[in-house]
Amino acid sequence: MRVSRLFSQTLREAPNDAEAISHVLLLRAGFMRQLASGIFSYLPLALRSLRKVENIIRAEMDAIGGQEITMPVIHPADLWRETGRYYDIDAEMSRFKDRGDRDMVLAMTHEEVVADLARKEIKSYRQLPQLIYQLQTKWRDDPRPRSGLIRVREFTMKDSYSLDATQEGLEVQYRAHYQAYFNIFNRCGIPTVAVAADSGIMGGKVSHEYMYLTGVGEDTIVRCAECGYSANAQVAQFRRSDAVAGAALPMEKVATPATKTIDDLAKLLDVEPRQTAKAVFFMGRYKKEEGVGDEERMIFAVIRGDLDVNETKVANAAGALGLRPAQDDEIKALGAVPGYAAPMGLKDVLVIADESIVAAPNLVAGANEEGFHQRNVNYGRDWQATTVADIASARAGDACSRCGTGVELTRGVEVGNIFQLGSRFTDALGARFLDETGRAQSIIMGSYGIGVGRLLACVVEHSHDDGGLVWPITVAPYHVHLVSLAKADGDARTAAEGLYAELTARGVEVLYDDRKENPGVKFNDADLIGCPVRITIGDRGLQNGIMELKVRSEAGKGAEVPVGEIVAQVEAKLAQLRAAIEATVVEVPYEV
RNA sequence: CGGGGUGUAGCGCAGUCCGGUUAGCGCACCUGCUUUGGGAGCAGGGGGUCCUCGGUUCGAAUCCGAGCACCCCGACCA
Incomplete structure (x- = not known):
């Protein structure tokens, strides 16, 4: 393909609304254009790679x-x-x-x-x-x-x-x-x-x-660096830290004014966060029937105070299609007090308790009354969940469910x-x-x-630098970017046209910059588009019988190659790049 | 859907606060000459519903109202 005939043009500056590097470079290099939010046209270069x-x-x-x-x-x-x-x-x-x-x-x-x-x-x-x-x-x-x-x-x-x-x-x-x-x-x-x-x-x-x-x-x-366990945080399991043990004590109501957070509460009552129970309300979306709007149900998730609720796990445990945080007025409508909600005595609410709650005695929980909590709340004795499940989010440093090492x-x-x-x-x-x-x-x-x-x-x-794209040989739009520095007929142009024809005939995919542009423009465009191999043909080199061959992914100047060897060297370099990629294709052990 | 931001030439921007000649700059584009190994120089030129609609005003890119689009964060999602 001749660059002079290429449908797309490169942009010196990236459109202001592109932020991700892949977005910026694919726009600048002329691979694609946006039609509307999340809708793109793929131009010739992108289509070749795709x-x-x-x-x-x-x-x-x-x-x-x-x-x-x-x-x-x-x-x-x-x-x-x-x-x-x-x-x-x-x-x-x-x-x-x-x-x-x-x-x-x-x-x-x-x-x-x-x-x-x-x-x-x-x-x-x-x-x-x-x-x-x-x-x-x-x-x-x-x-x-x-x-x-x-x-x-x-x-x-x-x-x-x-x-x-x-x-x-x-x-x-x-x-x-x-x-x-x-x-x-x-x-x-x-x-x-x-x-x-x-x-x-x-x-x-x-x-x-x-x-x-x-x-x-x-x-x-x-991810666990030790044993290789890896999971999406939506479902990742981990070992919870131990609860503070003890025999069940009688429930006791305590005044806890202005303690909207677990930390405030723990500080006030001089207990650890893991000795408290945290309540989180969601509205779960359930199956919608023909002609009927969404059916929503209140879900009350209870978890030990030192842990975070994982919404995906809650939705799965509750059999809901989706969750949204409940509004305060929705919580009040059920007779619960936001900030002081108790799992005790709630009706018409799906209560999902984390496994951590069941094994932890004498927790501090809400008293369902503004400004008050209950001490010594015990699961089973004082309240029951609809479902007990793993609904906790793993955090960095939590113990791997398999080997106990801190996860990342x-x-x-x-x-x-x-x-x-x-x-x-x-x-x-x-x-x-x-x-x-x-x-x-x-x-x-x-x-x-x-x-x-x-x-x-x-x-x-994964593969770019300050100059632009750096395509792996396997998905590059063209294998070779052939830069001709000739602006008029002459030896350089003849040589470039000849090499373009020869490489193309040999099955090498060549993007041939035949434009009447200054060298700097061509080199920068070549770097931006990022084909794996660049060949430069100019009068200066030709007078010494050489062309320049440069690999996009390698730093520094390219190699000076005698004209007679250029085709063989290009093919050798392309084969080498292919082999390097192929070497990464290996058996991976199956892990469930 | 909530929060924030931006809409002026293909791209990047100034002008808007404080209304007033013909809306401007850089890049890109066209013509000519020169230049020619890392985004050239000079000269000339083309290109605008200033997001849209409505309002205020003698006069609106500029002020007011409504809407739309796009981006970012969150919710959400593969």
């Missing part, structure tokens, strides 16, 4: 038996009603009517369509297992797109779906994805970790998220996820097969996603 990512994904999916298909972007709402997700999912799914007044939705994922295909196509155990996948547009009306391609509303996702006769079969396909995903991310040049995750709207039990660790990430990951918290971007779905969707849609004995059985499903654009953004976050 296609390469997609082809890496295809190769790995095909290698584990995947068959590529394409499913519709627009689905009839009835299909989503059958699985119930039409009601479970809120405004994130966009809905509209077609001309026949039929309810339709924009696809945010494809479990429903796959289960529908399965019920129509799969009749016999002989047809199983299957693995189908697609690379296709998703629309998720995210309330808060941000950071360029890291979180968008319209995006391309690779989603694959496994269909199996048995749970064991599902696990085989799940493990195949587990490794294939590492292969994909490594080939794209980014390190990732697989972490235990919440399954969210997918349901199911086992799932992993693949995290690229970076400060710009929005997910918090709990890091931030990450989720570039992929894998779910063992089981038969939730196939049961809902009646997707069954006949087993060897002629009995109908539910098809067992798994689903597996990778955000292609987000992955590309992570590659940029």
Whole structure:
């Protein structure tokens, strides 16, 4: 491709509304342009890189038996009603009517369509297992797109779906994805970790998220350096510190004016925070039926005072689709006193208690009266929870649930996820097969996603410098950026045109800067666009019989290469870069 | 949805507080000449619903009201 003919232009200055480095560089280098919040056009350079990512994904999916298909972007709402997700999912799914007044939705994922295909196509155990996948547009009306391609509303996702006769079969396909995903991310040049995750709207039990660790990430990951335990903070487990032991004492009301926080309270009564009980109120959203608004229920979460409540865990324990903090007037409406709420004597409230509460005797809890607390509150004797569960958030330094070492918290971007779905969707849609004995059985499903654009953004976050992008060879839009310093016909131009033609003929992808620009402009653009290898051809070098070959990722001046050796040296360098990436593709032990 | 911020040429910005010639600067773009190995120089030139609608006023980019868009933090989410 000739730069003079390239559709996009580079920008000297970044648009003011770009903050994340991947966003800034992809805009400046002319890879993409924003149309609306979370909606982007991908220009020729970006599309080339995206296609390469997609082809890496295809190769790995095909290698584990995947068959590529394409499913519709627009689905009839009835299909989503059958699985119930039409009601479970809120405004994130966009809905509209077609001309026949039929309810339709924009696809945010494809479990429903796959289960529908399965019920129509799969009749016999002989047809199983299957693995189908697609690379296709998703629309998720995210309330808060941000950071360029890291979180968008319209995006391309690779989603694959496994269909199996048995749970064991599902696990085989799940493990195949587990490794294939590492292969994909490594080939794209980014390190990732697989972490235990919440399954969210997918349901199911086992799932992993693949995290690229970076400060710009929005997910918090709990990791143990000692034993390797890693989990999304939403579900991360840890060992709670011991409670202060003692025989149960009689309850005793004490005046505690103006103690809205646990710290104030502990100080006033001269106890440790872990000797108190903390109450947090949420409104939980429950399944919405046709034509009816959200049904909300008050949830009262109780946890030991030294711990923090984890909303995802509370929602799961309470069976709610989502939570929001309760307002003071909602709390009062139930007869509780904000700041002094007691778990005792509440009615019509779902009480979720953390495991830490049950084992801790003689806690200080609210007295349900402004300015008063109760001492010596004991679980079981004085109050009961609807559910006792793990609803605590792990913090840095908390003891690892496996080995007891202090855990670390890091931030990450989720570039992929894998779910063992089981038969939730196939049961809902009646997707069954006949087993060897002629009995109908539910098809067992798994689903597996990778955000292609987000992955590309992570590659940029991982690989750039002050000059711009530094593409791994595997996803670079072009292999070679050929800079011709010639502004008019002459030896340099002839040599550049000749090399461009020769490399292209040999299958090397070349971006050829044939513009009549000053050298500085061309070098800066080459650095910004970030192709792995740059060749510079100028009259000065040619007079000495050399061209310059520089590797983008290596500092310093490039190498002077005799004209006659340039093609061979370029090919050798490209092979070397490929080999370096390939060396990162290794077996990763499977961890649940 | 809550909090904060920003909307003036393709990009970056000034002008707005305190209303008043023809709305300005840098980069980018076009023409010519010169220059030519790390964002060149000179000269000439094109490009604007000053986010939108309404109001105040002799007069609005500027003041008032409403709305919209985009960004950041949070809620939320994959």
